[in-house]
Amino acid sequence: MSGQGEGMRDTVTDEGYMTADGRKIGGVAMEMRNITLRFGGVVAIKDISFDIRWGEIRAIIGPNGAGKSSMLNVISGFYHPQEGEVIYKGYKRPAMRPYQVAQQGIARTFQNIALFEGMSVLDNIMTGRLHHMKANMFQQAIWWGRAAREEAENRAQVEKIIDFLEIQHIRKTPVSRLPYGLKKRVELARALAAEPAILLLDEPMAGMNVEEKEDMCRFILDVNDEFGTTTVLIEHDMGVVMDLSDRVVVMDYGKKIGDGTPDEVRNNQEVINAYLGVAHD
Amino acid sequence: MPDTLLFALEASLNGLTAGVMYALVALGFVLIFKASGIFNFAQGVLALFAALTLVGFQSGQIPFSHLINATLGTRLHHFGWNMPTVLAIPATVLVMIGLAILVERFILKHLINQEPIILFMATIGLAYFLEGFGDIMWGAEVKALDVGLPKGMSMAVDDATFNWFGYGFYIDRLEIWAAGIAAVLVAVLTVFSQYTKQGRALRAVADDHQAALSVGISLRFIWVLTWSIAGIVALVAGIMWGSKSGVQFSLSLIALKALPVLILGGFTSIPGAIVGGLIIGVGEKLFDFFMNPIIGGATENWFAYMLALVFLLFRPQGLFGERIIERV
Numbered sequence: 364m365s366g367q368g369e370g371m372r373d374t375v376t377d378e379g380y381m382t383a384d385g386r387k388i389g390g391v392a393m394e395m396r397n398i399t400l401r402f403g404g405v406v407a408i409k410d411i412s413f414d415i416r417w418g419e420i421r422a423i424i425g426p427n428g429a430g431k432s433s434m435l436n437v438i439s440g441f442y443h444p445q446e447g448e449v450i451y452k453g454y455k456r457p458a459m460r461p462y463q464v465a466q467q468g469i470a471r472t473f474q475n476i477a478l479f480e481g482m483s484v485l486d487n488i489m490t491g492r493l494h495h496m497k498a499n500m501f502q503q504a505i506w507w508g509r510a511a512r513e514e515a516e517n518r519a520q521v522e523k524i525i526d527f528l529e530i531q532h533i534r535k536t537p538v539s540r541l542p543y544g545l546k547k548r549v550e551l552a553r554a555l556a557a558e559p560a561i562l563l564l565d566e567p568m569a570g571m572n573v574e575e576k577e578d579m580c581r582f583i584l585d586v587n588d589e590f591g592t593t594t595v596l597i598e599h600d601m602g603v604v605m606d607l608s609d610r611v612v613v614m615d616y617g618k619k620i621g622d623g624t625p626d627e628v629r630n631n632q633e634v635i636n637a638y639l640g641v642a643h644d
Numbered sequence: 645m646p647d648t649l650l651f652a653l654e655a656s657l658n659g660l661t662a663g664v665m666y667a668l669v670a671l672g673f674v675l676i677f678k679a680s681g682i683f684n685f686a687q688g689v690l691a692l693f694a695a696l697t698l699v700g701f702q703s704g705q706i707p708f709s710h711l712i713n714a715t716l717g718t719r720l721h722h723f724g725w726n727m728p729t730v731l732a733i734p735a736t737v738l739v740m741i742g743l744a745i746l747v748e749r750f751i752l753k754h755l756i757n758q759e760p761i762i763l764f765m766a767t768i769g770l771a772y773f774l775e776g777f778g779d780i781m782w783g784a785e786v787k788a789l790d791v792g793l794p795k796g797m798s799m800a801v802d803d804a805t806f807n808w809f810g811y812g813f814y815i816d817r818l819e820i821w822a823a824g825i826a827a828v829l830v831a832v833l834t835v836f837s838q839y840t841k842q843g844r845a846l847r848a849v850a851d852d853h854q855a856a857l858s859v860g861i862s863l864r865f866i867w868v869l870t871w872s873i874a875g876i877v878a879l880v881a882g883i884m885w886g887s888k889s890g891v892q893f894s895l896s897l898i899a900l901k902a903l904p905v906l907i908l909g910g911f912t913s914i915p916g917a918i919v920g921g922l923i924i925g926v927g928e929k930l931f932d933f934f935m936n937p938i939i940g941g942a943t944e945n946w947f948a949y950m951l952a953l954v955f956l957l958f959r960p961q962g963l964f965g966e967r968i969i970e971r972v
Contacts (some may be wrong), residue, residue: 372816395804436739439858441854460857460862461857462856462857462860462861462862463860465857465858465860466860467861470858470859473854473855473858477852477854477855477858478852479847479848479851479852479855479856480849480851480852481798481847481850482847482851482852486844486847489844490844490845490848490856490859490861491859493841493844493845493848493859493860493861494859496841510840510841513841514839553859554858557859557860574783610787610867
């Protein structure tokens with residue numbers, strides 16, 4: 364059984380585990396097996412294995428250039444590892460295009476926000492529901508029957524998310540006019556609109572002020588609580604990570620140097636050396 | 645009303661209808677540019693190819709007959725039946741969709757992540773290829789295109805204006821129809837892009853490729869869709885221009901007239917293409933009307949380009965284009 368840190372062996376079983384705050388975490392949603400990713404001669408990820416459990420908030424941390432974003436890009440299909448396997452819902456995932464991965468229920472946000480700047484907040488979030496719309500092109504074209512019904516249903520779902528993330532006041536605003544913090548929230552809303560099985564967040568709090576960070580933290584926890592969304596996040600802010608996540612993978616120079624609960628990771632000497640201690644600015 | 649004003653008014657009206665014809669071509673450019681950032685040099689040839697195919701279907705021509713005759717020594721030319729227009733148009737639409745699929749499969753797919761200039765070069769290549777291919781497939785002679793649209797002077801306009809002003813305006817009925825059809829086309833495209841799943845996906849791809857991928861949109865599908873729509877718009881433009889002045893090689897040169905329209909309206913705006921077309925159309929006719937006595941005519945050949953040049957100096961993004969803001 365790969366993918367678990369030293370201290371986790373006793374507590375994490377195949378069926379799941381209990382978190383410190385008493386939430387029940389399920390079985391394995393996704394397993395990364397011996398992933399190696401190279402760009403030419405540069406090894407971005409070196410033989411890394413870990414798993415992601417249904418319902419948990421899983422963090423990937425590490426110093427700059429540790430390969431965190433690369434790992435997220437492997438999960439979301441933007442990069443294809445040279446070695447290793449991605450096991451999703453119990454099956455080995457074949458090499459897929461990013462849009463196919465998205466259609467399998469893996470939604471993501473980006474480190475430097477990738478929203479549709481020219482569209483309104485509402486339209487942006489609606490794009491998250493594109494693959495929930497099944498009406499064919501002909502029905503779409505004449506706006507009839509299924510197409511109209513689907514639009515209404517999806518719209519209702521989107522309104523729920525808008526309510527949930529408290530962005531009602533900007534729903535008609537073009538995204539390009541929003542401040543940074545709100546853009547991040549809209550991006551989260553778009554990812555949520557897809558009703559993802561796994562939600563990937565690439566530095567959801569980067570560049571935010573304290574208040575915005577607190578808001579975002581609350582939203583991530585609420586989303587997990589309310590929808591039971593499995594969340595994988597990358598974050599620099601150690602305080603945030605330790606508060607939010609159930610289990611943490613620590614990477615350094617493309618290698619995994621720690622894996623476990625926040626407490627276990629905090630006390631791991633290698634992690635302290637590489638990240639909290641010497642290397643961290 | 646003084647005569648000069650009446651003549652100028654008539655010239656403007658003619659300019660408006662001519663402008664719609666320019667706008668139709670410009671529309672095809674805008675669609676592809678918005679969705680993929682490619683300036684499609686082949687848009688004019690696309691219109692020519694669509695019109696050739698339509699005429700070919702209508703008259704029951706055997707495709708590649710010259711080639712077949714030359715290699716096998718046969719004397720084929722026509723199947724001996726005529727396809728009614730109601731069938732020939734959908735058949736041509738299918739051909740244009742097929743062409744879009746081939747363009748994606750053999751050109752765009754291999755040029756993903758390349759510089760826009762490389763994609764532009766590829767469309768130049770496509771333009772020359774398609775021009776030759778159209779000739780081989782359907783023959784190079786000038787053909788008349790008739791899809792049953794009315795032609796000639798509109799008596800209704802003539803009567804009405806004669807009753808009001810005592811002077812009957814000459815407006816071609818074909819151009820009135822062209823204006824109506826263009827309006828419907830723009831309305832349909834707008835509704836499609838604003839309110840349907842594919843339309844939303846199309847706008848998403850136009851805005852940000854990476855984000856589009858992350859919400860599960862297939863870029864390749866969207867490209868086929870865009871090129872299909874551009875092909876259909878090219879067919880409409882081909883029908884209008886072909887009915888007006890015959891289907892011949894010069895049809896592909898109307899693409900050049902679309903350039904100033906795009907510079908005026910902005911490369912990314914559908915309303916811009918329409919308004920740009922109208923301004924060029926009216927400007928051309930009025931300039932011709934007022935300046936002809938002074939400089940002796942033929943101003944229509946260069947007026948549009950000169951106007952575009954002036955626009956480039958003062959408003960390079962066009963009337964409706966995205967404003968270029970440099971953040972430092």
